[in-house]
Amino acid sequence: MKKIRVRWIIQAVCLVLVWLLKLFPHGGEWYATTIYPVCSGGLACFSSFFPFSLNDLFIYGSLAGILLYLLYALLCKHRVKQALVHVVEYLVWVYIWFYAVWGLNYYRNDFYQRTQLQRQVYSEELFGRFLQVYTDSLNAAYCPVDTVEKEKVEAAIKASYAVLDTKYGLTCPPENLRPKPMLFPSLMSGVGVMGYIGPFFIESHLSKDLLPVQYAATCAHEMAHVLGISSEAEANYYSYLICTTSSEREIRFSGYFSLLPYVLSNAYRVLPEADFKAWRETLRPEIVSLYREKADHWQNLYNPLLGEIQDKMYNWYLKGNRISSGTANYSEVIGLIMAAQSASF
Structure with a gap:
């Protein structure tokens, strides 16, 4: 006793x-x-x-x-x-x-406190400027990504994180850090999970079902979590920043392409229907085709019942840990990017 x-x-x-x-x-x-x-x-x-x-x-x-x-x-x-x-x-x-x-x-302190960047209030001009820069960069970065050299990509991403500006407050990547396979990958793919951090032993996990074009951006996203970032929006931001500044074209395109779902959802929500359709027409046909291929790929793996359960549980989990927007936090990466772009003008 x-x-x-x-x-x-x-x-x-x-x-x-x-x-x-x-x-x-x-x-x-x-x-x-x-x-x-x-x-x-x-x-x-x-x-x-x-x-x-x-x-x-x-x-x-x-x-x-x-x-x-x-x-x-x-x-x-x-x-x-x-x-x-x-x-x-x-x-x-x-x-x-x-x-x-x-x-x-x-x-920990949020992104804006650590970087001293100003949170931007939405305006048509600000979003339009972001949309133009992003679309031009996405189209210019396009290249076919049929295969991926995983070790090469992982090493490049780790090296980029090691020299990232200290204002972001990330830890230095552990020397032996390597993504690991999931124990039950089919179950994870069935609920739409492409990667996750293993917090109990500081491991990152990537799905075996990732398309080659998704590998670099997903690897960079999960590595951000390992380096001390809990916010999904922030992890998306660092993934975008690391990948789009890479000297490797395939990694750059992976970074721009990974942001497309959030750009689409934001543009659909704030633009008039005619303007949204006009903007969508400016995307390269190859990119539109690849986006549909990615959507079909994951939809074929998705289990609606398990996916809905997982989404509700993760939404609850995030809200219980100071991520007030829950799973909607992923798309808030656009605001972080616009804040960084505004500071550079």
Whole structure:
């Protein structure tokens, strides 16, 4: 009994420390710039020794273990109450581990605070200028991407992140960082997930179903999460920035092409119908064809029921971690880009 009480005291202290960093105005930023680089470097080095995902093994193994443990307690008429206490205690440790090694990045200063850029108020002129620059760049960057040299792309992206302006507040990429395959890739593709960070062991995961043109941008997006970025809009921004400034044409086009869904949705929402159709006609036919191919590819893999469940759960998860717009946060990358463009004029 004494050991249990000591364990609970340690757990309570850890919980209080996590909550204090969440509540303290700059606690998350202090964590992201002092504690997280150490955690991420150590865990990424450790996980690099394993070719499979430790994160996925931990999550699915924990779920299976909890279910089997509770089933055992019920079938054997064991102390069910005690089993429930053990499960709750374990889940609290998982909660602490998540926030201690990555999750507190949700509570850091936002993009505008760290970069000193001004949030832009929408205007037709501002959006029109962005749309013109983007469309010209997208059309000019087009090139067929039939295959992808994964190691070459990963090395180029990692090197670009290593020299990114320190104002963004990212950590330096761990030396042994490499994307890993998902444990259940078909399940992830079925809910539309192309990549994700494994926060428990600082691993990035990429879908085996990615089209060659998507690989570089998705790799750069997930690497941003590994480097301490929690916001999906920010991860999209860094992916766009890293890829579109690359010396490799295939990587540049991947960056511009990855932004197209968000540009389309924003343009459709704010432009008059005639103007939207006129703008869409300015896209190269090859790009339109590739976009439709990508949409059909993922639609054929998508499971509507599981996808809707996953979307609602992830929306809830993001809103519970200071991403007030939930899954709509992805498309907010346009605002970040416009803020950076306005500062350069």
